Amino acid sequence: MRKHFTRFTMLGLLIILAGCASWIDRGESITAVGSSALQPLAESAAESFQTNNPGRFINVQGGGSGTGLSQVQAGAVQIGNSDVFAEEKNGVDADLLVSYKVATVGITPIVNNNVGITNLALEDLRDIFTGKITNWKEVGGKDQKIVLLNRANGSGTRNTFERWVLDGQTAKQSQEQDSSGMVRQIVADTPGAISYVSFSYVTDEITPISIDGVAPTDENVMTNEWVIWSYEHMYTKGEATGLTKEFIEYVLSDAIQDTVVGKLGYIPISKMQVQRDWQGNVIE
Structure with a gap:
C-alpha cells in the first residue's frame, strides 16, 4: 500500500512539474534580475502587469547590475536590469544584448x-x-x-x-x-x-x-546640472519577444511612465533634456 502511494505521489509530482515546464515554455513566466536601483520600479510594474494579465507572471530579483547583465547574457534569465551600459562591464559582450531604456535615475x-x-x-x-x-x-x-x-x-x-x-x-x-x-x-x-x-x-x-x-x-x-545619474536599462539577449516584449512595452507605456515612474522617484525618459552615450558624452 505504501509503495502504491509513493508511486502515485511521484507520478503526480512529475505531471505537475511537466505542466509547469510546459507553462513556462508557452511564455507565461519570465524572470528579471539585476539592478537594485531599478528593482522598485520593476516590481511595481510587474505587480500591475500581473493584475491586468491573470496567469502571467514576472519574477523580479535584485543582485546588482553586473549580475543582471551576466545572467541575461548567459540565457539564465529573460531580462537583465542594469543602471550602467553593457559596454561598461568587463566580461559582457554588449553586441549580444539589446537595451531598452525604461527610466532615468x-x-x-x-x-x-x-x-x-x-x-x-x-x-x-x-x-x-x-x-x-x-x-x-x-x-x-x-x-x-x-x-x-x-x-x-x-x-x-x-x-x-x-x-x-x-x-x-x-x-x-x-x-x-x-x-x-x-x-x-x-x-x-x-x-x-x-x-x-x-x-x-x-x-x-x-x-x-x-x-x-x-x-x-x-x-x-x-538638464545634466546634476551629473550623477544613469539610465535604467532592461537588457535582453537579442530582441525581446513574447511575454518579455509585452512586459517591457508595458513598462514603457503611459500607464507606467506617467504615474508609477515619477511616484517611485525615477524620471521618465521623455522628460530628459539631454542624452548621454555609454562613455558619458552628452549627445546633442
Whole structure:
C-alpha cells in the first residue's frame, strides 16, 4: 500500500512539474534580475502587469547590475536590469544584448541625519571616499569620525557614483552592501555614516547632500546640472519577444511612465533634456 502511494505521489509530482515546464515554455513566466536601483520600479510594474494579465507572471530579483547583465547574457534569465551600459562591464559582450531604456535615475550622496552637513564641495566628497578626509569637522560638521559605506563591486549605482565623483581615483576600502535599501538603513542607524543611493531610495531617515550648491533633484538631472545619474536599462539577449516584449512595452507605456515612474522617484525618459552615450558624452 505504501509503495502504491509513493508511486502515485511521484507520478503526480512529475505531471505537475511537466505542466509547469510546459507553462513556462508557452511564455507565461519570465524572470528579471539585476539592478537594485531599478528593482522598485520593476516590481511595481510587474505587480500591475500581473493584475491586468491573470496567469502571467514576472519574477523580479535584485543582485546588482553586473549580475543582471551576466545572467541575461548567459540565457539564465529573460531580462537583465542594469543602471550602467553593457559596454561598461568587463566580461559582457554588449553586441549580444539589446537595451531598452525604461527610466532615468539620479544618484545622491546620503549621510546620517545627525552629521550636520547638507552640502559638500565635489573635491571634499572625493577626498572623503578616498580616505583623505576622515572627520566631519574637516568639512564644517561635527567632531565625529566619518564612517564610509559602499555598494558592492558589480553595483551599477557604485559604478555611476565613482565614475562622476572619484574621477579615476580608488575608493578607500570600507564596508560594502549589495542592497540599496540596506545601505539606507545602515546610514540612518550609524552615527557619522555616509554612502550613496538612487533618488528612489531617499527618505526622511537620511539626509541627501548637495554638491557645490547644486541640489540632487529631478529637475537638475533633466538638464545634466546634476551629473550623477544613469539610465535604467532592461537588457535582453537579442530582441525581446513574447511575454518579455509585452512586459517591457508595458513598462514603457503611459500607464507606467506617467504615474508609477515619477511616484517611485525615477524620471521618465521623455522628460530628459539631454542624452548621454555609454562613455558619458552628452549627445546633442
